[in-house]
Amino acid sequence: MRTLDSLTTGERAIIRTLEVSEDLAYCLSAFGFRIGKTVQLIRRARFAGPLHIRIDTTDLMLRACDARCIEVQRQPA
Amino acid sequence: MKRVALIGMPNVGKSTLFNRLTGSHVKAGNWPGITVDLYSAKLLLGADIVELVDLPGVYDLRGHTEDQAVVSTFIARNRVDLMLVVINASQIERQLRLVSSLAPLGVPLVLILNMADEAAALGIRIECEKLSSRMGMPVCMVSAKRGHGLEQLRTLIRTSLQEPLQPPRADIDERALDAAAHACVFVPAQATHAQTEKLDRVLLHPWLGLPIFFGVMFLLFEAIFWVGKPIQDAMSWFFDTLRNVALVPLASGLPEMVRGLLFDGLYSGLATVASFVPLIILFFLCMALVEDTGYLSRAAFLMDALMSKFGMDGRSFVMILMGFGCNVPALMGTRVMRSRGLRLLTMLVIPLSLCSARLQVFLFFIAALFPTRTAPLVLFSLYLMSIAAAMLTSLVFKRRFSNNDALVLEMPPYRLPTLSQVILRGWHEVMHFLRRATRFIVAGVVLVWVLTHFPIGAAPASAQTWAGQLGAFLNPVLSPLGIDPQLTIALIFGFVAKEIVIGSLAVIYARDGGALLSALADHINWIQAYSFMLFTLIYTPCLSTIATIRTEAKNRAYTVFAVVWPLALAWVVSFVFYQTAISI
Numbered sequence: 001m002r003t004l005d006s007l008t009t010g011e012r013a014i015i016r017t018l019e020v021s022e023d024l025a026y027c028l029s030a031f032g033f034r035i036g037k038t039v040q041l042i043r044r045a046r047f048a049g050p051l052h053i054r055i056d057t058t059d060l061m062l063r064a065c066d067a068r069c070i071e072v073q074r075q076p077a
Numbered sequence: 078m079k080r081v082a083l084i085g086m087p088n089v090g091k092s093t094l095f096n097r098l099t100g101s102h103v104k105a106g107n108w109p110g111i112t113v114d115l116y117s118a119k120l121l122l123g124a125d126i127v128e129l130v131d132l133p134g135v136y137d138l139r140g141h142t143e144d145q146a147v148v149s150t151f152i153a154r155n156r157v158d159l160m161l162v163v164i165n166a167s168q169i170e171r172q173l174r175l176v177s178s179l180a181p182l183g184v185p186l187v188l189i190l191n192m193a194d195e196a197a198a199l200g201i202r203i204e205c206e207k208l209s210s211r212m213g214m215p216v217c218m219v220s221a222k223r224g225h226g227l228e229q230l231r232t233l234i235r236t237s238l239q240e241p242l243q244p245p246r247a248d249i250d251e252r253a254l255d256a257a258a259h260a261c262v263f264v265p266a267q268a269t270h271a272q273t274e275k276l277d278r279v280l281l282h283p284w285l286g287l288p289i290f291f292g293v294m295f296l297l298f299e300a301i302f303w304v305g306k307p308i309q310d311a312m313s314w315f316f317d318t319l320r321n322v323a324l325v326p327l328a329s330g331l332p333e334m335v336r337g338l339l340f341d342g343l344y345s346g347l348a349t350v351a352s353f354v355p356l357i358i359l360f361f362l363c364m365a366l367v368e369d370t371g372y373l374s375r376a377a378f379l380m381d382a383l384m385s386k387f388g389m390d391g392r393s394f395v396m397i398l399m400g401f402g403c404n405v406p407a408l409m410g411t412r413v414m415r416s417r418g419l420r421l422l423t424m425l426v427i428p429l430s431l432c433s434a435r436l437q438v439f440l441f442f443i444a445a446l447f448p449t450r451t452a453p454l455v456l457f458s459l460y461l462m463s464i465a466a467a468m469l470t471s472l473v474f475k476r477r478f479s480n481n482d483a484l485v486l487e488m489p490p491y492r493l494p495t496l497s498q499v500i501l502r503g504w505h506e507v508m509h510f511l512r513r514a515t516r517f518i519v520a521g522v523v524l525v526w527v528l529t530h531f532p533i534g535a536a537p538a539s540a541q542t543w544a545g546q547l548g549a550f551l552n553p554v555l556s557p558l559g560i561d562p563q564l565t566i567a568l569i570f571g572f573v574a575k576e577i578v579i580g581s582l583a584v585i586y587a588r589d590g591g592a593l594l595s596a597l598a599d600h601i602n603w604i605q606a607y608s609f610m611l612f613t614l615i616y617t618p619c620l621s622t623i624a625t626i627r628t629e630a631k632n633r634a635y636t637v638f639a640v641v642w643p644l645a646l647a648w649v650v651s652f653v654f655y656q657t658a659i660s661i
Contacts, residue, residue, distance in 0.1 A: 043283075063484050
């Protein structure tokens with residue numbers, strides 16, 4: 001299974017698992033990170049900076065190291 | 078009196094709604110977590126007065142940030158008769174989950190769908206009545222920014238208090254909330270903010286993003302000078318004329334001592350500071366504009382990679398930027414951080430931000446010793462020095478205060494704040510600055526006057542006065558930095574508040590306005606002035622900042638450290654600069 005940080009720019013995927021601390025899980029859930037949700041990688045900041053992610057109508061930033069804890073499955077076209 | 082609380086996630090326009098409902102001047106910025114204090118106001122609804130409290134934005138009540146603790150503590154310790162849950166109408170599905178955190182509290186809830194105009198522009202359709210019956214609570218659509226739906230909301234609050242509502246079911250779970258959102262909210266497949274996407278393509282450009290950001294900041298400073306300088310000159314002229322033409326003849330009958338205190342003490346100090354107010358107002362208006370547009374979270378995105386090298390994150394960068402207005406709210410803004418190490422490191426760095434009070438000192442010194450053409454460059458170099466000092470501090474201490482916090486931050490769509498929003502916000506900041514400044518300045522300049530005029534018989538501001546003795550005592554430490562005894566006295570008062578520095582110089586040199594500028598230019602050269610500015614930039618900003626660090630960190634040893642480190646750094650930086658500059 002791929003992780004969120006491996007998406008290419010513009011690619012969409014479906015969240016399968018969230019293996020993060022309890023605190024971060026609450027926080028991510030409030031931003032709409034839930035199993036089964038579709039996420040899209042909009043862009044990456046330079047120099048291994050954060051990822052610009054879109055879930056529904058919410059845009060947010062997330063560091064690659066945290067995105068690595070989120071497993072995703074490529075959305076069938 | 079009934080109490081109503083406004084609650085919601087960060088950046089849903091709670092503070093704007095609060096302003097709209099109460100008309101009071103509360104901070105409202107397009108940045109998650111900006112409202113760190115609890116603001117409250119009396120609200121007249123028909124014949125009843127209710128108290129409206131604006132709570133800090135929280136994602137839920139289960140986490141461990143200071144803001145969540147503030148909200149939980151408030152709810153546990155205060156009776157709340159009604160809660161207005163503010164939700165961004167474009168993000169109902171994810172934000173509705175906040176209700177499951179609030180339901181067990183047993184307080185009646187009203188759901189407010191704010192930014193209805195944005196949702197409509199995205200083509201989002203909401204069936205309010207259906208949502209209301211599924212949720213078992215009233216639902217109201219508003220646009221706080223445009224003032225739509227507010228009368229309806231006022232009526233709803235009044236009736237909800239008169240005939241108390243049933244609190245929601247305590248066991249309302251996330252699945253039920255998701256189902257309610259699915260059944261009542263229709264989001265088109267491609268609901269994106271087209272303008273924001275276009276702007277982001279430029280402003281978040283991989284290579285151009287950062288240069289554009291710093292370019293925008295530089296242009297703002299240029300504009301502030303360009304517009305503000307003539308107004309400032311006019312103010313100086315006005316105060317000089319007022320003194321010479323009207324006040325001096327009026328006070329001719331008073332004893333010399335009293336006249337001295339009134340004119341050389343109070344008037345000189347206050348007039349000098351007042352002439353800088355236009356520049357401060359312009360600065361705050363520009364900051365309010367940048368903050369309300371949503372550009373700051375983009376700055377966090379662009380700067381995060383760099384900040385992580387310094388043991389901090391993009392939020393720290395934004396707090397440091399906020400510190401350029403005033404360090405105190407920026408320090409309180411760190412409450413959104415979960416990691417204690419990150420919070421302490423950020424709080425160590427924020428006081429190095431060139432705040433508006435220091436800005437006023439620098440504007441004065443630059444006006445006195447540098448030509449208008451180079452003035453913006455000198456000021457910009459001080460801003461860069463401020464950032465460099467922050468970077469150095471964090472590099473030295475990043476291992477001591479390690480950060481394990483995840484960075485999850487919303488990037489809201491760009492919003493053009495209404496003119497009244499910017500003015501209200503700028504006005505609020507200026508009033509805050511003036512309230513603080515006048516209190517400090519009046520006490521400060523009177524104290525400086527006493528120290529520079531006593532013991533009786535000593536020539537004013539001479540080496541024989543108390544101030545002169547104090548300056549001479551500290552001179553061996555500060556003379557290697559090019560800081561003479563007069564400037565030393567100003568620095569001592571600057572420890573209390575930077576707002577006093579210029580006022581105290583006015584008292585020490587017994588001149589104000591243009592005369593003080595030329596007196597300063599006669600006494601010191603530009604190298605001494607720059608060295609003095611470097612020291613002023615880096616050492617302790619003011620007592621309020623220290624007090625805030627003490628209450629936020631809840632640790633005395635850390636507070637002492639947060640005072641000693643900048644003081645040592647200030648000495649070393651000024652020493653290196655001054656000794657190098659005079660030897661070239």
